[in-house]
Amino acid sequence: MRDSSEWKPTSYRTHTIDQVARNGEKLVGTKVTVAGYAETVRGRGAICFLMLRDGTGKIQAFLKKDNMDEELFDSIQSATRESTIQVTGKVAMKRAPKVAEGDPVPPPEFEVNVESGDILAHADTPLPLGVTDDVRVGLDVRLDNRHLDVRRSHVNAMFQLRSKVLQYGREHLISEGFQEINSPKIIAAAAEGGTNLFPMKYFETDAYLSQSPQLYKQLAVLGGLERVFEIGPAFRAEKHDTYRHLNEFVSFDIEGAWMDDEDVMGVQERMIHHIWTRVLENDQALIGAVNEYRASQGNDPIQVTVPELPFPRIPYCEAIEIVKSGGGEIEWGDDIESHHCDIIAAKYPGFHFIPRWPMSMKPFYIHHKDEEKGSSGGQLSRGFDLNYGRDEMTSGGAREHRVEVLEQNLRDVGLDPGDFTFYTDGFRYGAPPHAGWGLGVARLLMVLTGAGNVREVVLFPRDRSRVTP
């Protein structure tokens, strides 16, 4: 769980629960105040055991009727599960549990001998979902009650891992000289075409929610910010309903000047390598919490295996051949669909790049070189994807920096360059060649945590049929 060793006391507690549990030996006899959720309340009569849990750990509070106010004793003893309770008392060594002959004696544990306390907030019964119950809960019930779901240790661990992934990713990009930016999410025109946008009213004007920071991060680079990244939301009004799609998702985006597609693939694989390495070094406790739950459900444990560098590159033309030889029906110029990815994934199960897509399948801002053609003569682009198994993680590429080519590309896909002057004007006064990518944070998390659904790793997911909570 969280490392709270450096946390300061607050108005409600002198110590976090983990601080007491971890330093019990030093604290024996010391009066402490802790607060947490009542995980279990056992005992009826003269003594009572209250298992308290906060965001850092668990500890048993021991209550004896003789040692405290009788009314308080009764109210805590009859408190409902998940009520929040504050207790004050001296730290003591717990009596060792009975263990069967030959079983190892567990390490010493500590508890709080309660002298006073307070019920901070009472929990209704029954709980919509049990925080510690030994029953499966459907995803929909969990999402409707996410505030309780997140109290479950493996769910809590997943969201701590999410925070770590963002932290380590930032850490790495900053080490390579990228600076964090924020681009507008309210925009006037389609950024890329293709996907549907959510329309909105911006005062008297029609506007949309941004589907991607793409054009803005390019403008930032054209403006001389050199290397930029953004972690922010993107919105797509697509009526999909799958384990890997949401209508609002967080995208990890970068853009760098004087770089091409190969250069930014390098940034990406180094970043993922760094994230995995750091998780492996620092966050085994979180992985352990996830695995404990997986074991209870009969699932294999997840393992953090740092991927080898460089990731395989399977150019589009080669990918088509792999699919064909694997029995898939596909022709040059076709999209590589999920069932095709299954064939490729059988050969390349981990992370792999698919560079050099046909220009006709990539957005107008992707760069191409006239001399790079596919086997059947079609124009190739400098756009690439990053896949893990069958799932697409990333889309990226070298960008078109020649304004006259950019405008032609717009016309080729049926867009009017006149609608994009806010963007194309950025290229008229000298433009560095540049490249970048966008990575789906939740999809990366799925790989790391073994989650079978993006909704597992998004706190309050927005899909086709869910806008609350």
Place this chain on the structure above:
RNA sequence: GCCCCGAUGGUGUAGUGGCCUAUCAUGCAGCCCUGUCGAGGCUGCGACCCGGGUUCAAAUCCCGGUCGGGGCGCCA
């Protein structure tokens, strides 16, 4: 947008026309016991998504609705 599937106590489930005043687990309430520790023992509480239809008889079959799940397309 297309295709498939599902809805039973708070939660997760059993159930394929009469054996269902509906199973089991968990939960909740109460009692007993107890320095417990996945506590234990006993008693009790609580459900067939909504509307129509078929039938002597519907949780079960049919139609419509609502909500949900899975897959595809598209994408991150």
